[in-house]
Amino acid sequence: MTGIRPRPPAKDLRRPELDELDERIVGILADDGRITNADLAATLDVAPSTAHARMRSLVDRGVITGFHASVDQELLGRGLQAIVGVTLRPGARHDSIVAFADEVRRLPQVLQLFFIGGSDDFLVHIAVEGASDVRQFVVEHLSAQRYVATTRTSIIFEYHRNAVAAPFR
Structure with a gap:
């Protein structure tokens, strides 16, 4: 799980608010955690800076906790x-x-x-x-x-x- 910061201690136990774009990002990354930011942005039809900022926000809020390899x-x-x-x-x-x-x-x-x-x-x-x-x-x-x-x-x-x-x- 390189590049992922430890999740801060939970103060607010409510579920984070996810809009439609957040939910689409989570779905795409769950299917392919290695997708490039450029490909993620193209799939979402948003600017690469938007895709990166939204993905980083999902990590910072603890929604995305890491990126994993599926091993045979x-x-x-x-x-x-x-x-x-x-x-x-x-x-x-x-x-x-x-x-x-x-x-x-x-x-x-x-x-x-x-x-x-x-x-x-x-x-x-x-x-x-x-x-x-x-x-x-x-x-x-x-x-x-x-x-x-x-x-x-x-x-x-x-x-x-x-x-x-x-x-x-």
């Missing part, structure tokens, strides 16, 4: 993806939630980590080379943690992404 995990030798549901043990919940998230989010196999409500506490989205690597990840990095009670693994057959979600704060 299979070409990196990590063609098997899985979602692992994790339930933590009762007791000292806050500490175990924080510790679990801090440890797991740093692992190179982890693409996404979701702290959720429901029967699981977390969903861990991983990409690895093969089935034995899924097993090894679950056994060594999840089940071995003292605060993990259970895990439930689902293999991903197909993956479709419509947008990149911003991190929760």
